[in-house]
Amino acid sequence: MGSRGGSGGDGAESHGYAADIHSIREAQARIAPYVHKTPVLSSTSIDAIVGKQLFFKCECFQKAGAFKIRGASNSIFALDDDEASKGVVTHSSGNHAAAVALAAKLRGIPAYIVIPRNAPACKVDNVKRYGGHIIWSDVSIESRESVAKRVQEETGAILVHPFNNKNTISGQGTVSLELLEEVPEIDTIIVPISGGGLISGVALAAKAINPSIRILAAEPKGADDSAQSKAAGKIITLPSTNTIADGLRAFLGDLTWPVVRDLVDDIIVVDDNAIVDAMKMCYEMLKVAVEPSGAIGLAAALSDEFKQSSAWHESSKIGIIVSGGNVDLGVLWESLYKQIPLV
Amino acid sequence: MGSRGGSGGDGAESHGYAADIHSIREAQARIAPYVHKTPVLSSTSIDAIVGKQLFFKCECFQKAGAFKIRGASNSIFALDDDEASKGVVTHSSGNHAAAVALAAKLRGIPAYIVIPRNAPACKVDNVKRYGGHIIWSDVSIESRESVAKRVQEETGAILVHPFNNKNTISGQGTVSLELLEEVPEIDTIIVPISGGGLISGVALAAKAINPSIRILAAEPKGADDSAQSKAAGKIITLPSTNTIADGLRAFLGDLTWPVVRDLVDDIIVVDDNAIVDAMKMCYEMLKVAVEPSGAIGLAAALSDEFKQSSAWHESSKIGIIVSGGNVDLGVLWESLYKQIPLV
Missing domain, CATH: 3.40.50.1100 (Rossmann fold)
Structure with a gap:
């Protein structure tokens, strides 16, 4: 096991973390x-x-x-109407992709999902089931990110990051x-x-x-x-x-x-x-x-x-x-x- | 579909059914x-x-x-201490058998489970996991019933019927x-x-x-x-x-x-x-x-x-x-x- 965290015992508030x-x-x-x-x-x-x-x-x-729908729906429903109107984009091919597609569908806005050409069929099916617009990319992370960036620029969609x-x-x-x-x-x-x-x-x-x-x-x-x-x-x-x-x-x-x-x-x-x-x-x-x-x-x-x-x-x-x-x-x-x- | 039941609309009480x-x-x-x-x-x-x-x-x-543990535990915990002391017996080889074994274990009394020789290993394992005493019988329902009857006579165990x-x-x-x-x-x-x-x-x-x-x-x-x-x-x-x-x-x-x-x-x-x-x-x-x-x-x-x-x-x-x-x-x-x- 790794070393123990330094501040595990003194709560998690007011340390300037991204959330609380x-x-x-x-x-x-x-x-x-x-x-x-x-x-x-x-x-x-x-x-x-x-x-x-x-x-x-x-x-x-x-x-x-x-669990991914929790973060995806929180991100998507936190957008104001103006921000949301152009839709959202992500380049995950896994559970986050399906969650973004579903949360966008629930909000009634488009979801652009960048998926590498080698993604498993079942994951692609999940995105399709929730009405996500699929944009194919090459397999490399660079290709996925650059395609997502292009989609952002072309559509004005907002990136929903899977974790950061x-x-x-x-x-x-x-x-x-x-x-x-x-x-x-x-x-x-x-x-x-x-x-x-x-x-x-x-x-x-x-x-x-x-x-x-x-x-x-x-x-x-x-x-x-x-x-x-x-x-x-x-x-x-x-x-x-x-x-x-x-x-x-x-x-x-x-x-x-x-x-x-x-x-x-x-x-x-x-x-x-x-x-x-x-x-x-x-x-x-x-x-x-x-x-x-x-x-x-x-x-x-x-x-x-x-x-x-x-x-x-x-x-x-x-x-x-x-x-x-x-x-x-x-x-x-x-x-x-x-x-x-x-x- | 079969014909509709006659009294479906007038409640289920006071008709002399086994339970209410x-x-x-x-x-x-x-x-x-x-x-x-x-x-x-x-x-x-x-x-x-x-x-x-x-x-x-x-x-x-x-x-x-x-669901079988519901009926089995109700049957076994409804016994008074004297009835329960000799244990219980059943001749199901399926989910009821494991449920009787578990409920008897929870009550702290022996469970005798009559199992036909051709029962699937996983079902036998479930009975063993809960500490049931396995008694083998032939495959026929007659053999299973007669073995269960013999166990009842020899041990004084009470039969826990799977449904009736x-x-x-x-x-x-x-x-x-x-x-x-x-x-x-x-x-x-x-x-x-x-x-x-x-x-x-x-x-x-x-x-x-x-x-x-x-x-x-x-x-x-x-x-x-x-x-x-x-x-x-x-x-x-x-x-x-x-x-x-x-x-x-x-x-x-x-x-x-x-x-x-x-x-x-x-x-x-x-x-x-x-x-x-x-x-x-x-x-x-x-x-x-x-x-x-x-x-x-x-x-x-x-x-x-x-x-x-x-x-x-x-x-x-x-x-x-x-x-x-x-x-x-x-x-x-x-x-x-x-x-x-x-x-």
């Missing part, structure tokens, strides 16, 4: 008509295996199948509010980490409500830039990533890094086999379809790294953020039973 | 410490396909993966109470039908709360004894059954038949392909692992038979009882993508 408990509560009120309040599930069988009480916040049941944005972070933080409203006695929350939008929102809300709540990140070994960043004390990016957790390949941004640096107590790194085992446990014991990125919190809870840490001994009731459920059934089955890569 | 709203409310209080209050999920994507608002009562998230029993029916009826507490505006409930314990409890509770609520049964074509019984006006049994819905192969009992006859408004019969399609939709859109018997309510909601009925035109908000989620992932995948039988 007030912007998160404001987001909760703003997005309430557009998102599901997702259920918290538990399984005594899983608890017996882990040896702790786990509370699974199931964002796989969220609209568009992932106050309104996005505030929207994602509403997961934390709901979880702690339902199970206030939680002492630890394990959150998947990628660009850091979700964990920043979750940490800012949870530490403001109760500064003693421990925030642990779960990160795939093949994209462990956050763990490296925590160890180095600065943002580290990687030349490439390699993990089945396709939602966890982004790097931290300048707005999420300070929160991760200060308020995330530790980062647990797990390998793809552990993620697949956790997906299988979610299916068989929790009866929930979970994508690799969504299962990583359980994988972290089951890991030796966690069990050998002081956090393990100090944890009793652990919230697990199950971030999304968008995985093709055949692909899931093949990865579970044939141990071939998911993507 | 009072025994169901009593069950709710008795079993509260031992069961999950399961979430009700909805999906705007599925609603758009069906053309109605659906509310999925997800008993796949129930303890032991199915007041306490079982009352326990299953608590599904209906929870669903209508959460979504009181529901006008129609679709319930899987097998021995009739679940639908009897659901119908008795719902019609007592609001006599105008429509109760529809969903039954597999290869085990359509209930539809035949409704048409004939008496209990019909079949020489054999053939359906992937392994939880829906039992026939009505003398306590469940009167309720089905009088309070179930119609029976929708669907074939196995429709069940598999519904399982796939549950996985992909609802993100929930559902066994064939649990998906049949959605299959019925999607059926032409329903859409051509008067019930369709009179329904607006439909509760779907997703009865269980115990299906092997590999088996599910194979049935979905290779169209081979599940069992």
Whole structure:
């Protein structure tokens, strides 16, 4: 595990982070008509295996199948009518893309989604289902960004960033509010980490409500830039990533890094086999379809790294953020039973 | 569809049925410490396909993966200490067996589960997980019953019937109470039908709360004894059954038949392909692992038979009882993508 954050115990307000408990509560009120309040599930069988009480916040049941609609709808409904009139644009090809398409549809404005030509059909279908305008780009991030920039210039659409944005972070933080409203006695929350939008929102809300709540990140070994960043004390990016957790390949941004640096107590790194085992446990014991990125919190809870840490001994009731459920059934089955890569 | 029940509109009390709203409310209080209050999920994507608002009562998230723990725990905790001391016995090899094993474990008494030698390994594992004593029998129902009878005589254990029993029916009826507490505006409930314990409890509770609520049964074509019984006006049994819905192969009992006859408004019969399609939709859109018997309510909601009925035109908000989620992932995948039988 990485080193402990410096200010984990003294709350999250007035440190100049991009969001705070007030912007998160404001987001909760703003997005309430557009998102599901997702259920918290538990399984005594899983608890017996882990040896702790786990509370699974199931964002796989969220609209568009992932937590992303929270940040996307908060960003899009925070726009004034003039700003919104030209529409919005993003260049994610994953859950954020579908969420932006859906939130724009709910607001009644156009969404331009830049998608690389090699994107999986099911993700493209999700964007189409919500009426997003698809603009194809080449595979490289440079091509995606330059196409998005061109769309912005041509249409006047506003960019909705997947994580490095106050309104996005505030929207994602509403997961934390709901979880702690339902199970206030939680002492630890394990959150998947990628660009850091979700964990920043979750940490800012949870530490403001109760500064003693421990925030642990779960990160795939093949994209462990956050763990490296925590160890180095600065943002580290990687030349490439390699993990089945396709939602966890982004790097931290300048707005999420300070929160991760200060308020995330530790980062647990797990390998793809552990993620697949956790997906299988979610299916068989929790009866929930979970994508690799969504299962990583359980994988972290089951890991030796966690069990050998002081956090393990100090944890009793652990919230697990199950971030999304968008995985093709055949692909899931093949990865579970044939141990071939998911993507 | 079968003919409409005669007394669907005048409530469910004082007709001399095995259970009533009072025994169901009593069950709710008795079993509260031992069961999950399961979430009700909805999906705007599925609603758009069906053309109605659906509310999925997800008993796949129930303890032991199915609604059966409700009836089993009500039966077992209703025993006085003297009755309970010798333990309980049942000869189901399905979800009821695991539920009896779990409820007995919670009460701290032995459970003797008679299982035919050809039972699937995963179902045997579920019984073992909850500490049930397994007694093997031959495959025939006669062998299973005679072994169970011998166990009763040798141990003094009390038989916990899977459906034809007041306490079982009352326990299953608590599904209906929870669903209508959460979504009181529901006008129609679709319930899987097998021995009739679940639908009897659901119908008795719902019609007592609001006599105008429509109760529809969903039954597999290869085990359509209930539809035949409704048409004939008496209990019909079949020489054999053939359906992937392994939880829906039992026939009505003398306590469940009167309720089905009088309070179930119609029976929708669907074939196995429709069940598999519904399982796939549950996985992909609802993100929930559902066994064939649990998906049949959605299959019925999607059926032409329903859409051509008067019930369709009179329904607006439909509760779907997703009865269980115990299906092997590999088996599910194979049935979905290779169209081979599940069992």
